Amino acid sequence: MADLLLRLANDRRSAGLIRKLGLPTPVRLARAEGAYDDAPLAGxxxxxxxxxxxxxxxxxxxxxxxxxxxxxxxxxxxxxxxxxxxxxxxxxxxxxxxxxxxxxxxxxxxxxxxxxxxxxxxxxxxxxxxxxxxxxxxxxxxxxxxxxxxxxxxxxxxxxxxxxxxxxxxxxxxxxxxxxxxxxxxxxxxxxTSAPAPAPAARQLAGKVAVVTGAARGIGAATAQRLSEEGARVVCVDVAAARDALYETAARVGGLPLVLDIAAPDAPAALSAFLREKTRGVDVLVHNAGITRDKTLANMKPDVWDAVIAVNFTAITAIDAELLANGLLHDSGRVVCLSSVSGVAGNFGQTNYATSKAALIGYVAAQAPRLAARGITINAVAPGFIETPMTARIPLMMREAGRRLNALSQGGQPRDVAELVTFFALPASAGVSGNTVRACGLALIGA
Incomplete structure (x- = not known):
């Protein structure tokens, strides 16, 4: 959904009125297109x-x-x-x-x-x-x-x-x-931290294989696009209900579609078999898939709690264990988990979701030293309010609060999150591991 206030604040005909009313005046944010080039700070x-x-x-x-x-x-x-x-x-x-x-x-x-x-x-x-x-x-x-x-x-x-x-x-x-x-x-x-790393260059992921779960839409699709722009061959994973969108994303990025429910008991083995047959392993693993099932704790049924933990946390640890045990996550690989600001600060009606996303913050911190010997890094990205079809369905006043309560006074775009994921995925980021970094526009209350 378009941000009307952003448009009005940057239109000469209405900008003065917006200021007189004391409303936030967000500026249009500069964004890069395509892959890194040899001189990304030129000019x-x-x-x-x-x-x-x-x-x-x-x-x-x-x-x-x-x-x-x-x-x-x-x-x-x-x-x-x-x-x-x-x-x-x-x-x-x-x-x-x-x-x-x-x-x-x-x-x-x-x-x-x-x-x-x-x-x-x-x-x-x-x-x-x-x-x-x-x-x-x-x-x-x-x-x-x-x-x-x-x-x-x-x-x-x-x-x-x-x-x-x-x-x-x-x-x-x-x-x-x-x-x-x-x-x-x-x-x-x-x-x-100190680690051997190649000098930054264009298309650093050329010849590498990336897996992105939840890749059909939103942040997952944007991440698949960014990684492909840097040269990666992307395996796009999503559930059967998103099959059409998944195949469209995979075709757009020149990747491979895989229909898979990551929370299914046989999902780790199925992903492992697919990678062994199609790509001989993976270099960049992005755990983007996640679900919300919001209820206050007093009204939350056990199956609703279990479903969120299963997709958002259990499935990630199971997939990692499978790929590491079978040597399919290559040395010098990159793992990126999508956490959330809800995992940092909590959120009303999201005890299950906040638990799962906070668990990922702890997971990357604990895994980082264990993976370091193989040159593998693991980090988490915690998005704030991102303009997606899901946030477009939030009631108007709550949506406006989500957009404005950050230093930039506007929501982010899926590509903004994908840029941070891609930074973590690059070979030049070898010394960055165990971090949780928020893509939230800098929340005005708290961090």
Missing amino acids: RVTLVGAAPGGLAVDALQKAAAEAGATCVAALAEGQSADTLLFDATACRAPADLAALHGFFAPKLRRLARNARVLVVSADPSELADPVAAATARGIEGFVRALGKEIGRRGATANLARLAPGAESQLAGLVRFCGGPRCTYVSGQVFRL
């Missing part, structure tokens, strides 16, 4: 700064330059900043935090629409000194608050927590967080 005016003694400033400079950014030491008269990159890894005491104010405050009035901010800090868990750890943790609060201040421009702000020796991992993250592909990802934390 973006970029400033790179650092607190004294920063460890990552050279890596940030190099990543921005190699991505095609126009790096400048200072803004010229009338020039706006498209991307701000700041190295705060040397902030270890309260006084050091003044460097954040010193770099950002003078530039914010000259921030372009759809600008991007990426701050890099030390990982608090790696710091033995309590004051140093607390200082690094404080930077997360700064980034979240800044994201809420600049969201009205369609701008985003994110944080990278850097483990020792992980500077090379910034190259892929700068390409994602420094440009239009992170349009609905803001106020989020990416934890980067």
Whole structure:
């Protein structure tokens, strides 16, 4: 369903009235089309700064330059900043935090629409000194608050927590967080660890096989499209009731359709057999399929509870166990689970759904170290309000609240979620594992 307020706020004939009425004035968000190219930040005016003694400033400079950014030491008269990159890894005491104010405050009035901010800090868990750890943790609060201040421009702000020796991992993250592909990802934390990873390039998934469950429509279809754009051959999985849409998606992305109820007892074995015969395994596994069966807990029947847990949680763990046991999930593979902001904060009438989605957050955190020896990463994406046929059926006032209660004052698109999934799926993201990152436009209440 079209967002009427977004259209009116960006129409010269009605924008003034919208402002006079005190309504939110969302801007049109910049989005990328197609696959990554060799210079995804081309034409973006970029400033790179650092607190004294920063460890990552050279890596940030190099990543921005190699991505095609126009790096400048200072803004010229009338020039706006498209991307701000700041190295705060040397902030270890309260006084050091003044460097954040010193770099950002003078530039914010000259921030372009759809600008991007990426701050890099030390990982608090790696710091033995309590004051140093607390200082690094404080930077997360700064980034979240800044994201809420600049969201009205369609701008985003994110944080990278850097483990020792992980500077090379910034190259892929700068390409994602420094440009239009992170349009609905803001106020989020990416934890980067040291890992061998190829340099970012175009069509990094060429020759690789991806599996996307729930691929017939919405986020699943958008994800299948994005992965195919990066060169992957996509196995599109969905239930029999969605057969027609599934086959249309598979044909559109040049993939293979597989009709399968992932919650069926024989589903893991059936998927395993299909992959063994058709593709000889999988490199990228996206657990997108999920269901809702909303009732308050007092009115929820046991079978309704069981159905949601079975599809949203049990099926995922069973499929992973099957593919790992049979060696069908290749070394250096990628697993991405679709969680939800409901799994982060809970939601009225969704005890079953919130339980299942919170379980996935715990699952990726627990699995990440176990899969690391094989170079496999596992992460979760937690979407907020995304414009899909399902959210179009939500009553008007609830739908409007879902759209407006984030820093960008609008709902996201399925492709916005697919961009984050694709970032996690790329070979250049080898040092990113065990993360849960929200694609929610930065909720105004909470994180």
